[in-house]
Amino acid sequence: MGHGGGGQLSAELVEHLFAPAFGGDVLAELGDSATVTLGGARLAFSTDSYVVRPLFFPGGSIGDLAVNGTVNDLAMMGATPAYLSCGFILEEGVELATVGRVAEALGAAARAAGVVVATGDTKVVDAGHGDGIFINTAGIGLIPDGIDIRPRRAAPGDVVIVSGPIGEHGVAIMSVREGLEFGVEIVSDTAPLASLVQAMLNVCRDLHVLRDPTRGGLATSLNEIASAAGVGITLRERALPVPDSVANACAFLGLDPLYVANEGKLVAFVPPEHADEVLAAMRAHPRGRGAVAIGTCTTDHPGMVVASTGLGGTRVVDMPLGEQLPRIC
Amino acid sequence: MGHGGGGQLSAELVEHLFAPAFGGDVLAELGDSATVTLGGARLAFSTDSYVVRPLFFPGGSIGDLAVNGTVNDLAMMGATPAYLSCGFILEEGVELATVGRVAEALGAAARAAGVVVATGDTKVVDAGHGDGIFINTAGIGLIPDGIDIRPRRAAPGDVVIVSGPIGEHGVAIMSVREGLEFGVEIVSDTAPLASLVQAMLNVCRDLHVLRDPTRGGLATSLNEIASAAGVGITLRERALPVPDSVANACAFLGLDPLYVANEGKLVAFVPPEHADEVLAAMRAHPRGRGAVAIGTCTTDHPGMVVASTGLGGTRVVDMPLGEQLPRIC
Missing domain, CATH: 3.30.1330.10 (PurM-like, N-terminal domain)
Known part of the structure; x- marks a missing residue:
């Protein structure tokens, strides 16, 4: 099951089995x-x-x-x-x-x-x-002319912005599958994001990276980007938008919200000079009301994602091996 | 299982369930x-x-x-x-x-x-x-400019050409699935047909209809075309290219080769004035060596496919309800 979880095992399957078999370099951009x-x-x-x-x-x-x-x-x-x-x-x-x-x-x-x-x-x-x-x-x-958005374009200095609360989809699936109730019903965030992206492009054509953190959650998306671009990513753990209901459910179930799937959120890597206007444009859009800057892209620790904890320490946010919860999408 | 067989039940699923749910008219062309x-x-x-x-x-x-x-x-x-x-x-x-x-x-x-x-x-x-x-x-x-190939373009007078022997894929699957052997091993005809089509277009840009008769076989493809274009189709049963090995296997299993799947054949509706050159171009291509004209398109019996039998009679070639053999592709 781990090979379908979107984590490291999935990546190995693509890298070592499918990509060599299929050949070509279109797939290589990943x-x-x-x-x-x-x-x-x-x-x-x-x-x-x-x-x-x-x-x-x-x-x-x-x-x-x-x-x-x-x-x-x-x-x-x-x-x-x-x-x-x-x-x-x-x-x-x-x-x-x-x-x-x-x-x-x-x-x-x-x-x-x-x-x-x-x-x-x-x-x-x-x-x-x-x-x-x-x-x-x-x-x-x-793809309109002049747009070039892909993982390898993440650059040191980029501001990392997430479009809203994380972890809702995965927890919603788990709660109904396991018959769990957490006081407040947690609802999947499944939503189309194209019009939000359009609103962002209207204020900044030079978005570097966009990614929707589905299987494997935000941690997986950020690790893939760090690895593709050869940059480090530093997160401020306290800035992560984890709703109380998701935090409580995750605490109860022993999950980390950073690894829980989303189906209507995106993470963006934005040149620092455009970060404020992109953030404002996102917050003015119904799908981006909860947008926050959660970290920055750095030349330190290339290929790694590191979170600064509330206590002043740091921890490595690893690529997960598989998925904490199979078949969530 | 019948709903997945590519026959009438499949068509009803598309027409009454998927098409209304999805809306739009792109799907309607079928x-x-x-x-x-x-x-x-x-x-x-x-x-x-x-x-x-x-x-x-x-x-x-x-x-x-x-x-x-x-x-x-x-x-x-x-x-x-x-x-x-x-x-x-x-x-x-x-x-x-x-x-x-x-x-x-x-x-x-x-x-x-x-x-x-x-x-x-x-x-x-x-x-x-x-x-x-x-x-x-x-x-x-x-799609190159000037090409307009679709079922509705079938027109009375069109010559119906099939690119080679029929029934091999379905019989090959059945023989291995059921552990049957028929003396001669029957091998699936799975093959790409784009270069054959290119060779045909080189001599006639005005091909009216092309179809690869997979699930449901030649009978299903012809019925779909007759129904889409509101024309009749008359086949000469003796002209149908059924290899002896397929005919024997079908006789043994009680199947009609007209309903057995192919995965590397096409049927073409060609304006009569171009039929000979298209047939010649097909026969000069490795995937079309066994091409033959098997019938014509007519204003008689619109929406129906009729075969003239070797004995001078005719029989209706119906749309099958489901598939004689499930999961052949």
Whole structure:
């Protein structure tokens, strides 16, 4: 299961198995999307499969995730998401009413994100050889001229900004899966982020890196960026926006919110001279109201993420091996 | 299982459940790929999930199918396939060596087809909730100016050409799955068809329809085209290229080769004045050596496919309800 968790084991699978087998250097950039050129158009192209359990959870469903997850991967390249493909793998015996509810949710999420489901496919596997509904979506979007957003562009001095509270999606899934209740219901943050990115680009075309910290949480995204760009990242632990409800649930379950999945948040690396205006633009957008600067990019400790704790010490924020909680997206 | 067979039940699922839920009219065209425009480029965009059992079979593997199936869907729009996405859903416990062999096959097939695997994703599901390896690929390709190939363009008078022997893929899968042997080993025809299409377009830019008759076989593809274009199709049953080995296996198993899947064949609807040169161009290409004209498009019996039998009679070639053999791709 660890190989699907988005952590170090996943990275090794890509690096040592898939990348050499597939060849080519497009995959080597390892952004959330690939950047490809076709007929003179510069496109972002991305795919994700969705195997979340349960299919419906507080705040959304597999249908929402299947749209927002892929749309956000495109948005993280500065692209305007345009078209999605959609492949369903149904397990024999899944109720058509359930498939219908998921399809409705997916359609509504696509309309909300401003993308068109252009092509699709359905396969059915024998009972006991699937799990209700798996969905794959792939997406394409246009990258405007002059935009160059990718992990390797993280540069010393960059301000690291997160768009709002972290850990909600992972905790929401866990609470419903394990039948836990934490007083306040914690709701998944699943949401499309393309319009937030647009608002940021309107004040700064030179965003260096964008990433949506899904599987593996913020810690994984930051480690991937530090490693890709060969820079260090220093976080102020006290600045991390962890809602009390998430903090309490994580304390109870022995989890670290830095490693818990988000499905409607982004982390941005912004040149310091533009940080204030980008932060202001984010806070003026419904999806970025809780945006805060959480740290900076540095030449110290290249490839590593370090958090300064409230007590004046520092700790290394490692890349996780697998995922604390499997199948959260 | 019938809903995944590519027949009438699949069509009803798309028409009554997915299409209304997703909205939009791109999906309504119901070609093998969608045609979309992005940044001034006219693109074909297509997706398929692959759930074939077993993963390896005579003539290929799920890795070959995952490339060739999607590449061929793009080629059926006259597009030049360029980039693939690739999503793996692994079942916990599947051997990494097996994943590696599949990835190698997929990479080799991509190189053979001239496409780049640009982006990917891996998910892992618990043992007993998947089936070894499922793969989804989506593909994008550029449609050259002046090309307009789609089911609705089938026109009375069009000559219907198939690129070679039918039924090999389905029978190959069945023989290995059921442990049957038919004297001669029957090998899947899985192959990329984009260069064959290119050779055809070189002699006739005005191909009306192209389709690769996969799930549901030739009968399903022809019924879909007849229904989309509101034309009738008349086949000469004796002209159908059914290899003896396939005919014998089908006779033994009670199957009709017209409904058995192919993974490296296409059917073309060609204006009569160009039929001879297209046929010659196909026969000069390694993937089209066995090309034959099998029938014509007519104003009689619109929406229906009719075969004239060897005995001078006719029979209706229906749309199948489901698939004779599940999970063949």
